[in-house]
Each structure stands twice: as C-alpha cells, then as structure tokens.
Amino acid sequence: MLTVENVSKTFSTPGGQVQALKDISLSVKTGEFVSIIGKSGSGKSTLLSILGALDNPTTGSIVVDDTQINKLSGGSQTKYRANKIGFVFQQYNLIPNLTALENVMLALEFGGYPANSRLDRAIQLLESVGIEEDQQQRRPTRLSGGQQQRVSIARALANQPAYILADEPTGNLDSATGKKIFDLLHDLSRSQKTTIIVVTHDLEIAGKTDRTFTLQDGKITTK
Amino acid sequence: MNVVTRGIKNATRSPLKSGAIVLMFAVSIALILSMLVARGSVLTKINDLKATTGTAIAIAPAGVQGGQGGGDLLTTDQVATIKNTANVSSITSTLTDQMITSDTNLTSSLQLGGFGQRQARTDTSTSSTGTTRPAPTPRINVTGTTDVNSISTDGSALKLTSGSTIDANGTGLVALVGSSLASKNNLSTGSTFTAYGQTVTVSGIYSTGNTFQDSGVIMPLSTVQTLTGQAGAISSVKATVNTSDNVSSTVAALKTALSGKADITSQAETAAASVSSLQGIANLTFAGVIGSAAAGALIIILAMFLVVRERRREIGVIKAIGGSSGKVIAQFTIEGLTLTVIGAVTGLILGVFVSGPMTTSLVSSSQSTSTTASTTGRGGAGFGGAVRGGFSQLGTNVTQVTASLTPQIFLSAIGITLLIALLGSAIPAWLTSRVRPAEVLRTE
Ligand SMILES: Nc1ncnc2c1ncn2[C@@H]1O[C@H](COP(=O)(O)OP(=O)(O)OP(=O)(O)O)[C@@H](O)[C@H]1O
Ligand SMILES: [Mg+2]
16 A cells, blocks of 8 residues: 655756645555556656655655655665565666676665575566576667566566556557567566556556556646 | 675776776876885985984195195194084094105005106105106005094994004004005014104004005004104094084084184085985975875776766666665775776886886986085095095995885885775765665656
C-alpha cells in the first residue's frame, strides 16, 4: 500500500520558483498496475522521483507499507531504494563499462544479496527477461535499445522489490518492442504481485493498466 | 566484483585519458623528487662549507704574504689588540724566517727548479746590482709558532712520524723537522743541528704530504724570535672566533682595530659568496618543490573533477538503485588512488634517474659565475700558504655538489605524493556526494 497525501514540490531556479507538484493525494494498492499520464512538464517524473525517495517533497507525506519514507534519513532512503524499489528509466541508465550481467549483479550487491549466488541469480533474471547467454556478457553499447531495457528491468527486479517505478520505459522504443516490454512488466505484476507505477505518453498502454492518473500542471485531474 | 575492482577497472576505462593523467602526474612527482634531491645536496654542501671554513681568521702584516713582500711585522701591541677583540676565543701567532747557508749546517731538501731559480734571481738582482750573482742556493724555512698544528695543511693536527711534539709556548732550543729535510740531513729524533749559531735538538719528525712544508723546521715562537733577534715580532696570526656566525663581524672589528696595518682574511668570508649562491639554489629548489607539488595536486584535482562531471548520471544511477554514498565515494576514491599510485610510482622511478643530472645542471649553471674563490698562491711558508691552499680547495669543492638521494629525501617525496593523492581522492568523494540521485530521471 502506497499513500501520497497533500504532496507539493517547489523547485528554486534562477528564474524564480517552479511549482512542479501541487497538493497531490493518491493511493495505490499492493499488486496494482497503475499508469500516470500527462503533458510534458506536468510533473510526472517529479512525482515518480518522490515516490522512489530520490527526492523529498516540499510539503506532504508519502507512506509506503506503514513507513513515511520522506522522513527517513539519507541512509535509510538508500536502503529503501535498494530493497523495496526497482527503477526502470526511459534512457535505460545501465552502467556503461559493466556487462549486462555485471549491471544486474551490481543491484544484487546493493540489495545485500549473498556474493556467491549473485551470478546464478543474475543469469536467471536475465533469462527471464529474454536476454540470451552471449548477450549477457556484452556491455550496454553492444545491445539494442529493447535489449538494454530488458536488462534494466532484470536489474529492477533483482532484489524482488515490492514496487517498480518506470518512467516512460517504452519511450525510446518502436511500438512493437515497446509493447513487448510493456507485456513483460504486465506479466510481472500478475505473477509476482509486484506493484507497478508506470509513467507513459502512450494512451494505448495506459488503457491496459488497472488505473490511470492524469497530471496537469502539477495537479491530479482524474483518478 | 566489489567496490575495489570497480574502482580499479574504472581507472583504466579509457586508457588514453588515464595515461595522460598518469604521465602528467608522474612528471610532477619526478620534479618534486628531483627538487628535493637538489635541495638536500645543496644544503649538505652549505653545511660542509660552513664547517670546513670554520671560524679561523688570518691576520698578516699589510704587504706581506708568506715569507715574501714588504712592510712591518706585527707588534706585540697589535697581537694583544687581536687577542682582546670581542668573540676571538684564541689566537696562534707565527713568525717565519729563512735560513741561508751561513745560518745553519743543514742542507735544504728543496730543488730550486725553474720556479725557485726565478725567485732567487729576482731576490739577488734587487740587493746586489752590478756584482757577479752567486749561484742561487735554496733556503730553509723556519716557522716559529705558538701552535704546531697550524702548520698542518689540511686543518687537522700535525702528523708526527717519530718523536714527540715541542712546547710551542716555551723557549727551548728544540725543533720539529720536516720529513724531507730530515732524510736529506740524516736527522732523527735526538739529533742536533746548528741554527743561527745555536745547537738545536730535534724533538720529532713531521710529515704533511706537502713537500714545501716537509722541507722546513718548526720551533717555538719565542725561540725563533730570540734566535733571529726579532723580539715580539710576529709575521702572521690566526684568530679563532667563538662561532662561525661571528666571523664576518669579527673580521670587520679587526679591520677597524688594526686600521689598515694588516691584511685580514677569513675562509668563511670568502666562502660567503659561494654559500649565498648555493643558498639561492636551495631557495629555488624549495620553490620548485612547492611548485611541482601544486602542479601535481592541480592535475589530479582537475582530472578527478572532469571524471566526476562526466559521470554524474552514472553516479546518480548507482545511488538510485541503492548504492550508498559510502560505496560511491569508495569507488571513486579507489579510482583516483589507482591513477595517483601508478603516477607516483612512475614519477618516483623517473625521479631517481633524473634527479642526479638535474642537480648537477642546476648547480653548475649557477656556480660557473661565482667560483672566484680559487686563488693561485705562490708557495709561501707557514699559515699563509695553508690558508691559500684551503681557498683553492674551497673553489673546487663548491662545484662538486653531489646529488645524493637519501632515504629521508625519498620518504619526504613519498609523503608529499601521499598528501596529493589523498587530496586527489577527497575531491571526487566530495564531488560525488553532491550528485542528486533525482537527476537520473532528467532527460539530457
Ligand atoms: N531539478 C529541477 N529544477 C527546476 N525545475 C525542475 C526540476 N525538475 C523538474 N523541474 C520542473 O518541474 C516541472 C515538472 O517536471 P517533470 O520532469 O516532472 O515533468 P514531466 O511530466 O516528467 O515531463 P516530461 O514528460 O517531459 O518528462 C517542469 O516545469 C520542470 O521544468
Ligand atoms: Mg519526465
């Protein structure tokens, strides 16, 4: 269970104050697959970063499974990210000089997974997202966009997180590949009861999720 | 793969860039080491110079050098003045004379040679013009002194090959005979010879390694004064000053006190020019150490600054997927340390090889203009000759600064390098801690 109450976020820029989120309240049930849509600059990424404790709200609170994450110390927020959250980014954001396998193992290391079984677990994760053996040994630059995104989903799943936060995971992919990635996420939410919050521009994708939130100028307009 | 291997692996991520950083850093470390070596060697030389030039001041009547020249000998009053000058701790007085054939039954062990012939000719032509010149005969130098060790050419105690020393402050008819003269005249301890109409007993035989000195006779000062009928007369005084720092002020004080009646010289004063030019090099090398250390630090800081800047997103991702700040800092610190350690080792090895030639070229280029301390003295008797010998030796010494890499210098180079390396690692640590993980969601 994830509850957002009266969250506002204001950025100070040289040009003045930018209010990216205005008094947002919403809640997502465990195992739900929800989408957030909205125009560019409406605050989608900002909301996602606050849900993932990458940033703190200016006011308001975020309670995740009885813990108010915006009040945690920096170290505890890091642990929260390592163990409870799996991120999937539009730009994939794999570490460039590590192989696909090493990228997944890095997340396992941060999640405190035992060192001697990291390799087996990483191989199993990559196979489950359809990355074959020879691709596992490649660096991100030697993989296609769709393959990179699969690796990043494997990395997000590494520590069996309760939540997956995906910011336009299909934004850089062609529609066919994007659909496959989406289906992959969809299957996960069904099979592993993982709560998935996905930001998207694609209304077709949004239509397939359990619920869709629409952001407009930092406000929730539909629930 | 852990933080350490990731850090090391990242350091070699782009070999060209890392290579350039390592090379630049290595050069600055090599410079630091070379400058430290040059400085150490020059400082050692300065100390050596100060120690060897010591605290001695030579005072001779104006116009007299060795046994030659004109002017009046120093008087008892003048000697008393010298003795009472501030900071003068002790004095050694010397009176030299030369015995001709009518004065003694000894035969000189010196060959006149071309050099001696020339002196003898000028001597006789001034005294007896128009008369037939007698065949020149070498004379025998007699040194009356209050301290027989002042005859030693190298500043140490006079070396006796047999017998015992004489009481230089006494009035006895005793003498120390130079080894060359002794063998020429078959003299040994206990033998006697005639000098100025008196019988003198040989107390010991000495050897200095200087043929001129070893052809002379040393007797107590009073004895020589009495024998030559010059009561109270002194041809040169060596004053010893309490500390080397007071030498130049004492020289000035003596010059005033004796008001031009005597030539006053000290090795310390003559060496001062060399010392100050060496001091100049020492200061230069110190600035060099600071400069190359600053350059090395700047290179590492700049390089790490660029590395962190270039990889902001990567740092953000690591933080976003649950990497603690500690792990990020550790990884980048190890990356920085890998570069600095490789650079430092390369630099230190390079430094060991270039520090020698560097010191030599540094010292010789600035010394070539200042080696004027060397003098070419005619072999005069007694103290004057010894001092001039010392001077010329000093002149060559100054140019012989040897570059030596002592363990202390090597350790201080390592210390400075370590300091730079730590700084070069602390900078990325600080920089990475400022990267906000939320930035990974921002599109470039
Ligand atoms: N770090 C920041 N500093 C200043 N302003 C920011 C910052 N982050 C976001 N903003 C501003 O907040 C608003 C919302 O940004 P956000 O990135 O959340 O939009 P978005 O809905 O994700 O847009 P897009 O669909 O283009 O990704 C924008 O006006 C943006 O300029
Ligand atoms: Mg966005």
